[in-house]
Amino acid sequence: MEKFIYPLNPPNRFRDNGKQMQVLCLGLSRSGTDSLRSALRILGYSDVYHGFVITSHQREDCAFWVPLMRRKLRNPNFRESIDFDSVLGNCEAVTDGPANVFGHELLTYYPNAKVIINRRRHVDDWYSSMKKTCLEVFSWPMWVLSWFDTSICWLWWNFELVMKEYYKGDFEKFGKETFKNHYKDLESRLTKDERPFLDWTVEDGWEPLCKFLERPTPDVPFPNGNKGSGQFQDNMQQATRDIVANALRNMTLCFTLLLSTTLAFILTRNL
Numbered sequence: 001m002e003k004f005i006y007p008l009n010p011p012n013r014f015r016d017n018g019k020q021m022q023v024l025c026l027g028l029s030r031s032g033t034d035s036l037r038s039a040l041r042i043l044g045y046s047d048v049y050h051g052f053v054i055t056s057h058q059r060e061d062c063a064f065w066v067p068l069m070r071r072k073l074r075n076p077n078f079r080e081s082i083d084f085d086s087v088l089g090n091c092e093a094v095t096d097g098p099a100n101v102f103g104h105e106l107l108t109y110y111p112n113a114k115v116i117i118n119r120r121r122h123v124d125d126w127y128s129s130m131k132k133t134c135l136e137v138f139s140w141p142m143w144v145l146s147w148f149d150t151s152i153c154w155l156w157w158n159f160e161l162v163m164k165e166y167y168k169g170d171f172e173k174f175g176k177e178t179f180k181n182h183y184k185d186l187e188s189r190l191t192k193d194e195r196p197f198l199d200w201t202v203e204d205g206w207e208p209l210c211k212f213l214e215r216p217t218p219d220v221p222f223p224n225g226n227k228g229s230g231q232f233q234d235n236m237q238q239a240t241r242d243i244v245a246n247a248l249r250n251m252t253l254c255f256t257l258l259l260s261t262t263l264a265f266i267l268t269r270n271l
Helices: 033-042 059-074 099-109 123-132 140-146 150-166 171-192 206-213 228-270
Strands: 023-025 114-118 197-200
Touching (some): 033 114, 140 150, 140 228, 150 171
Parallel strands (some): 023 114
16 A cells, blocks of 8 residues: 555666675774775775665665565564665665664675764763754654655655664663664674674774774865754755655645645535
8 A cells, every 4th residue: 555655666786896885893883884885985895885875866775675674663673675776776885873773684685785883982972972963853734744655755754663673662671782782783684694893983083993994094184964953954854855855745736626625515504
């Protein structure tokens, strides 16, 4: 039913033989992911995947992530075959959500990629940042708009499933616990697999990052993306401006039609 009311076809990308997934940045959102994306671009990695792409120009990607999260929610231990290249095939690096929800699956699918565990130094800082950004943007006004635009609807489902899947439906109660478990589980997996990884914070800057990736250190300041809740919300508003406008237009049309129909019915009954 939802595919009929809100149709959205998933992407069908593929990976060229000469282009490999080189870097997996598996830290949670609001852990320097946008700064890291910009840094990787400066270092020469092309098409660095980030959560903003699904809000701006690759909204069809939600049709890949949403069904996948639903399957994982039904069976947390699922190990079915996942063709990540159908959504990430054009990318050389990945950071941010929703990909970071599938850290273990990505480690299996891309065994030769270098791994960066990006994090905030203090869980309280991360928790506060999440509440002021992601949870503020995806609040009840966005839920209302999701009824009137296909792209916003899929973005809402994506957000809602991340909350259910990763934060057990209650970020305030389980957010900090999830933060700790996310990094603990990844470190345990990587240590068990004897797979090298870089434990990194945005304050570490270029030096450890370039050393780990074996790239020369750029002669430019380390990028500082999405600094503060205001910049994050400005970026989100810019990325979703067209679909929010479409949702508002559709909502206005629906309520105008409803009001006109109601008035016509009342007038007809009074004749």
